[in-house]
Amino acid sequence: MTDIIQLLPDHVANQIAAGEVVQRPASVVKELLENAIDAGATEIKLIIKDAGKTLVQVIDNGKGMSVTDARLSFERHATSKIKSAEDLFQLNTKGFRGEALASIAAIAHVELKTKRPEDELGTAIEIEGSTVKSQEVSVTPSGTSVAVKNLFFNIPARRNFLKSDTVELRHITDEFHRVALAHPNIAFVFYHNGSDLFNVTSENYRQRVVHIFGTKTNEKLVPVEEETEVLKISGFVGKPEFSKKTKSEQFFFVNQRFIKSPYLNHAINAAFEGLLKDGYHPSYFLNLTVDPKTIDINIHPTKTEIKFDDEHTLYAILRSAVKHSLGQFNIAPILDFEQQSNFNTPYNYKDKTASSPAIEVDSDFNPFSEGANGSRKQSTSFKQAPADSWEGLYVGLESKSNNSESDFSQVTFESDAKNESMFTDSSIETTKTTFQLQQKYIVSTLKSGMLVIDQNRAHQRILYESFLKHITIKEATSQQLLFPLQLHFTPNETKIIDGLKLDLEHTGFVFSELNDKEITITGVPVGVPESEVSIILEQLISDVENEVPDANFSVADLLAKSMAKSLAIKNGQSLNSTEQEHMVNSLFACKEPNVSPTNRPTFITMAVGDIEKKFM
Numbered sequence: 001m002t003d004i005i006q007l008l009p010d011h012v013a014n015q016i017a018a019g020e021v022v023q024r025p026a027s028v029v030k031e032l033l034e035n036a037i038d039a040g041a042t043e044i045k046l047i048i049k050d051a052g053k054t055l056v057q058v059i060d061n062g063k064g065m066s067v068t069d070a071r072l073s074f075e076r077h078a079t080s081k082i083k084s085a086e087d088l089f090q091l092n093t094k095g096f097r098g099e100a101l102a103s104i105a106a107i108a109h110v111e112l113k114t115k116r117p118e119d120e121l122g123t124a125i126e127i128e129g130s131t132v133k134s135q136e137v138s139v140t141p142s143g144t145s146v147a148v149k150n151l152f153f154n155i156p157a158r159r160n161f162l163k164s165d166t167v168e169l170r171h172i173t174d175e176f177h178r179v180a181l182a183h184p185n186i187a188f189v190f191y192h193n194g195s196d197l198f199n200v201t202s203e204n205y206r207q208r209v210v211h212i213f214g215t216k217t218n219e220k221l222v223p224v225e226e227e228t229e230v231l232k233i234s235g236f237v238g239k240p241e242f243s244k245k246t247k248s249e250q251f252f253f254v255n256q257r258f259i260k261s262p263y264l265n266h267a268i269n270a271a272f273e274g275l276l277k278d279g280y281h282p283s284y285f286l287n288l289t290v291d292p293k294t295i296d297i298n299i300h301p302t303k304t305e306i307k308f309d310d311e312h313t314l315y316a317i318l319r320s321a322v323k324h325s326l327g328q329f330n331i332a333p334i335l336d337f338e339q340q341s342n343f344n345t346p347y348n349y350k351d352k353t354a355s356s357p358a359i360e361v362d363s364d365f366n367p368f369s370e371g372a373n374g375s376r377k378q379s380t381s382f383k384q385a386p387a388d389s390w391e392g393l394y395v396g397l398e399s400k401s402n403n404s405e406s407d408f409s410q411v412t413f414e415s416d417a418k419n420e421s422m423f424t425d426s427s428i429e430t431t432k433t434t435f436q437l438q439q440k441y442i443v444s445t446l447k448s449g450m451l452v453i454d455q456n457r458a459h460q461r462i463l464y465e466s467f468l469k470h471i472t473i474k475e476a477t478s479q480q481l482l483f484p485l486q487l488h489f490t491p492n493e494t495k496i497i498d499g500l501k502l503d504l505e506h507t508g509f510v511f512s513e514l515n516d517k518e519i520t521i522t523g524v525p526v527g528v529p530e531s532e533v534s535i536i537l538e539q540l541i542s543d544v545e546n547e548v549p550d551a552n553f554s555v556a557d558l559l560a561k562s563m564a565k566s567l568a569i570k571n572g573q574s575l576n577s578t579e580q581e582h583m584v585n586s587l588f589a590c591k592e593p594n595v596s597p598t599n600r601p602t603f604i605t606m607a608v609g610d611i612e613k614k615f616m
């Protein structure tokens with residue numbers, strides 16, 4: 001038999017390697033920005049077209065390359081940044097593998113122009129799919145420009161895999177933010193399709209954070225500074241009352257490199273312990289400086305995890321530094337979040353003349369009216385009574401309107417002595433159709449056994465279908481606010497809201513102002529409490545940011561899901577019998593009662609047969 005092993009030709013090897021380095025346009029952005037920084041640039045321009053699918057270009061004023069280096073830079077494992085294996089432990093640069101340019105050139109059309117300050121003339125090179133198309137002497141400013149066009153032109157599968165422009169641009173913006181935050185002393189300009197999204201000169205760290213996350217950020221920053229032998233910390237954490245539902249403002253930089261570290265994140269959370277409402281995340285923008293010898297970043301070309309030699313010590317220092325800052329700036333006393341819940345949503349009375357509120361009434365609204373206890377936040381209207389088809393499932397429905405005396409929901413199961421009614425035979429069927437278990441489940445009897453409904457998921461389903469209906473038929477009832485509600489978001493977040501404006505209006509939101517500095521809302525969907533508005537929008541932003549599937553991505557669907565998630569009755573909420581019944585009825589009046597909007601089961605049933613088996 002003949003030998004069968006062959007060496008892969010370079011261009012094939014490069015294409016394979018490219019798969020690791022370049023997943024999407026944002027990966028190219030990251031690599032090119034990092035090269036510019038490694039080249040000592042003080043001004044960097046990022047130019048994007050069509051979310052990077054058509055063009056990603058980075059222009060820097062760094063040290064440039066000689067003719068030979070320019071050509072060599074596209075070879076695999078060609079790097080000026082390390083010379084020996086030891087250098088790996090002393091890394092002060094972002095790159096060191098010498099793979100990025102080779103990989104990018106394997107899967108795109110690349111035009112490089114570069115000139116060293118000391119040279120008269122520069123070099124221009126064009127490469128397409130690893131093949132050099134031209135190389136010439138060029139008149140060009142000092143520094144380097146790399147233009148990457150038609151990414152994945154030779155790998156259609158990859159190209160088709162790219163998400164919508166909105167999603168790809170968001171990934172690019174995220175990468176850009178990370179780099180810009182890590183290097184406040186560098187001036188950046190960022191253009192997308194001709195308009196500038198970002199334009200900052202060299203500035204201090206606080207200014208950079210504020211430029212990226214909006215002017216409102218300034219007042220919420222608490223400085224953190226600490227210097228020990230093993231670790232230097234500088235940066236900011238956000239005051240607890242400005243904590244967010246999303247993790248979009250959490251940044252660790254280690255030696256000016258963005259990293260993710262669940263472990264160190266935990267240290268921050270520990271420092272904030274007792275200061276945050278459930279489900280809220282602190283903001284932080286922290287720069288850690290450690291000896292390069294004590295970290296290992298060589299795990300994966302695109303991963304943001306790194307290994308520390310002594311994580312435990314870092315954890316302890318970080319936690320105590322943050323705690324100290326929070327204490328020093330007297331943050332701790334502001335503990336009562338319920339009373340401070342309007343903190344983020346200042347009214348703008350000053351220049352406004354009071355107008356009498358015109359409140360439209362939705363006749364569909366006011367669901368569990370009769371017994372609704374005031375403490376529960378009311379949500380949008382439930383659907384009408386149950387469809388006949390499923391009523392047959394129930395026993396004892398006919399008696400649902402009375403007998404609130406023996407209300408099961410008020411009976412705490414585990415410890416209660418006076419719940420004899422449980423044992424008086426057939427009392428359940430004749431007096432009561434539902435009861436609440438652990439303030440989490442609604443339990444009901446079925447002809448064939450038992451039904452257990454997850455109240456939160458069920459309510460999400462109900463709200464979801466109702467919102468979706470309103471959005472698609474573009475008809476919703478809005479409730480005018482007494483005072484316009486002014487909210488502040490980062491420019492990036494405002495952009496997301498702007499993109500969803502029409503759909504939000506179809507659910508009942510009314511915007512009087514929507515620019516990159518502020519959002520003013522004058523109307524909200526009927527049933528949405530004013531205090532929930534900022535939470536809904538934050539939830540929505542985080543959902544959009546984390547949205548994964550693209551092919552069948554629908555804004556309306558996402559919005560409906562997100563609002564349903566924010567407004568649905570939570571676990572731990574006690575419901576009276578009318579409310580429970582309403583929930584059951586409304587659930588089964590849904591088109592898809594079986595699953596929550598996120599496809600998780602809303603209820604389970606247990607047949608009598610199953611119960612019998614348990615007694616065997």
Ligand code: ADP
Binds near residue numbers: 078081096099102
């Ligand atoms: P790495 O950054 O890991 O060294 P790259 O493929 O990204 O690998 O770049 C290869 C080499 O090309 C770099 O080591 C550097 O010498 C040179 N280079 C790349 N981009 C620039 C730039 N913008 N300015 C100057 N030199 C650059």
Ligand code: MG
Binds near residue numbers: 035096098
């Ligand atoms: Mg590089």
